Amino acid sequence: MTVVKVAILGFGTVGQGIYNILKDKREHFKTTLGVDIEVAKILVRNCSKQRDKIDAALLTDNMEDVLAVGGLDVVFEAIVGDEPAYSYLDQAIEKGINIVTANKVMFAKFGLTLQQKAAKYNVRVGYEATTAGGVPVIKTMENILRVNDVQHIQGILNGTSNYILTQMRTEGMSFEKALKAAQDLGYAEANPFDDVSGHDPFNKLMILSALAFGKQPRWSDVEVVGISEITLQQVKEADAIGKRYRHIAEVAIDETGVIRAKVGPELIGQEHPLYAIDGVNNAVALDTNFIGTLTLVGPGAGMYPTASVMIEDYADMLVKKSALVTV
Amino acid sequence: MTVVKVAILGFGTVGQGIYNILKDKREHFKTTLGVDIEVAKILVRNCSKQRDKIDAALLTDNMEDVLAVGGLDVVFEAIVGDEPAYSYLDQAIEKGINIVTANKVMFAKFGLTLQQKAAKYNVRVGYEATTAGGVPVIKTMENILRVNDVQHIQGILNGTSNYILTQMRTEGMSFEKALKAAQDLGYAEANPFDDVSGHDPFNKLMILSALAFGKQPRWSDVEVVGISEITLQQVKEADAIGKRYRHIAEVAIDETGVIRAKVGPELIGQEHPLYAIDGVNNAVALDTNFIGTLTLVGPGAGMYPTASVMIEDYADMLVKKSALVTV
Incomplete structure (x- = not known):
């Protein structure tokens, strides 16, 4: 052998x-x-x-x-x-x-x-x-790109920030308390800046952009906003009308080949493919021309x-x- | 060339x-x-x-x-x-x-x-x-099986029956009315027996069993129950306590290599990976030993x-x- x-x-x-x-x-x-x-x-x-x-x-x-x-x-x-x-x-x-x-x-x-x-x-x-992490978004996209165009990608690409937003909504925790809980569970880094600032999902988004479109937008053109400004009050008001804050990393290409990307909190409703993704999971929704929208969900980190x-x-x-x- | x-x-x-x-x-x-x-x-x-x-x-x-x-x-x-x-x-x-x-x-x-x-x-x-349909569950599973064991598979494998259960919950339609709506939209067959009886998801489940475990259970040992007995009243009562009926096809293998499979309506809560899958989509949740649970969601049919x-x-x-x- x-x-x-x-x-x-x-x-x-x-x-x-x-x-x-x-x-x-x-x-x-x-x-x-x-x-x-x-x-x-x-x-x-x-x-x-x-x-x-x-x-x-x-x-x-x-x-x-x-x-x-x-x-x-x-x-x-x-x-x-x-x-x-x-x-x-x-x-x-x-x-x-x-x-x-x-x-x-x-x-x-x-x-x-x-x-x-x-x-x-x-x-x-x-x-x-x-x-x-464990979500096979790269291989799935490589495969579907053989036949499909991927036009738009939206992801929850940091489990810690999604865990925090989930705890705020379901447990009524403040941002600080939810972050502490994430750290206690080993999700967040000791210095959690990368998690909650959007810096970490930004990197992953650039990797997805390179795969889907063969190139990345200019980094300085990408607006990156963290979740630390989201208040418990805002989360509660959103929940009352059936909406949820998600920290979404998003990239799309238009017909002229121009790529637009951003990372930031978004208020989304039930019809959104990432509405239901709670806790420390990651998820990626791919809009394609033939298949339609595919969503992959799973653990975004871990040994x-x-x-x-x-x-x-x-x-x-x-x-x-x-x-x-x-x- | x-x-x-x-x-x-x-x-x-x-x-x-x-x-x-x-x-x-x-x-x-x-x-x-x-x-x-x-x-x-x-x-x-x-x-x-x-x-x-x-x-x-x-x-x-x-x-x-x-x-x-x-x-x-x-x-x-x-x-x-x-x-x-x-x-x-x-x-x-x-x-x-x-x-x-x-x-x-x-x-x-x-x-x-x-x-x-x-x-x-x-x-x-x-x-x-x-x-x-368009959800790449076969290739994803072939790939993860190279390193992981898949122990348990749960799927919503018929978009029509999932559409019907969703309409009953969100629009308060009776089973018959929701089925008619699915037919009008071209989701259900003219003879929708395969869709709502569980016969169609059963076939797909057997294909997944063969891939994950190299074999299928004896077909006659698999309990297959449809959704036509689910009443609007039951759906409403479930909704009131935050639960949902899903038509779930499920197969698992135990340590001795025995495979158990069933298809039928299940009442599930928010923690379940298929809780959020509404409408005509299909979804498959794979429990694996190293990665954990992966869920794939997308269109289950269509040209x-x-x-x-x-x-x-x-x-x-x-x-x-x-x-x-x-x-």
Whole structure:
């Protein structure tokens, strides 16, 4: 059986999730994918940190060690922030290594560049995990775009801000109290600015724009408004007339090819596809020309949802590669 | 440029939708798929029926004429009922022709058999359109099954019955009046027994069971209950306590591999993933081990949603085939 070597860049929650799934499912993947997936290297910030059940020889704090692994087939990148993640992936592509990333900040900025470079070097790029976590919006859109045009995308792309708006409506909590509840549950970051400011959904929206339209609007033209100004009073008044505030990231293209995007709270009624999306879930509604409106709903974050879709990205590469040799 | 020849079996609403999209998008597909897709034959019941804008030489009422087309790459099958559709597809597979079907009655019964035969003859089978129309539940599930187990599936798989239950709740219509409204809108069949009896969602549920678990429960063990016994009074009482009747098709597998399935009206609360699905939409909620619960919502029928996903099935085959020669 062919052994394929993989590396994990970043060993926080998501990186550990990838490691655990690859280990637990190793026999399963031999059967279903026809290969033995071996984790050959893990890039960490601090090699001396105590880690249970991880062979210390796998760990390195130097990207050169990762790139030096002979026959490395893919890197799973789960680092935070655009650098050094972008440079690492750029180097991996030059070495002919496929890349799978969960890094939305990096991919919003450098996704199109990386994809162009990958095409040149004949390697593949998986980025399902960058946007809406476990919700397979990237693969679904790639697939429907083969026949349909996607004209308009609306998403709830941050679970924390949606959780806060939901708690305000259903529990009568103030914004501050709901945010505290989200932090206590581990949804929000210690510094939740990215969650509630719209900055995080903005990045994901730019990734969706690049996929749907092949390009992004100029970033400075996109109005990004957070939810911290929404008062409990406003939420209550809306609820009384059957409406709900949702933090919606939206992008559309017109007939002339002009893209318009915005992120901000919107007051929507029952007829809206995102009206019913409560709690920490993410959702994306795609308006297409032939199919109509498709909505996908699911967990937008978390160790295993995110790690799972990254491994699905790689499985997809393996399936397409195996088509090359078996037929 | 490579010309690929395709045939359409059945020229009702869906068959015509396929023809129109292939014609309108012919130049587009040259660019995106790298092939020139030519409709080489259309199987109809009555060749003498007047059809605008269709070259009469394309039409035949004899499947032998379809199978005799040299180098035919795929048949799109949009016939109603299990026979002669199954026999036609069986013959096509033996000739090495890929198949794409929208025929849920046939595929519920013969899907696993056709897939086994297709594997033997090295041809591919697309059946996204059999279940939930334009909602890409088949491809999504194939993809997540590479890493996840799907343990439990719940679906609203018939738009007509969901439309009726929605109208009863929101407009205070009786069952009979709501059914009449669905017929007037073209949602329900002239004989709507399959829609409201649960027979139609049962077929789709069996297709989902075969995909998720590799097998179906014994059909006679599956309880199938329709919605015609639900009274307006019951719907109103449920609504008053914040609950809703949904016509739910459900299948699950336990640790010992036993599959349990049922179709029937269920009274569900806000926490249920299908609570919010109103109107003629279809929806499927998949419970998975790593990702959690994913819900897909969209149009469950219609000329262009159905035709579009059938062409997506074929596009997927072309993309995988092209991987064979370009790398």
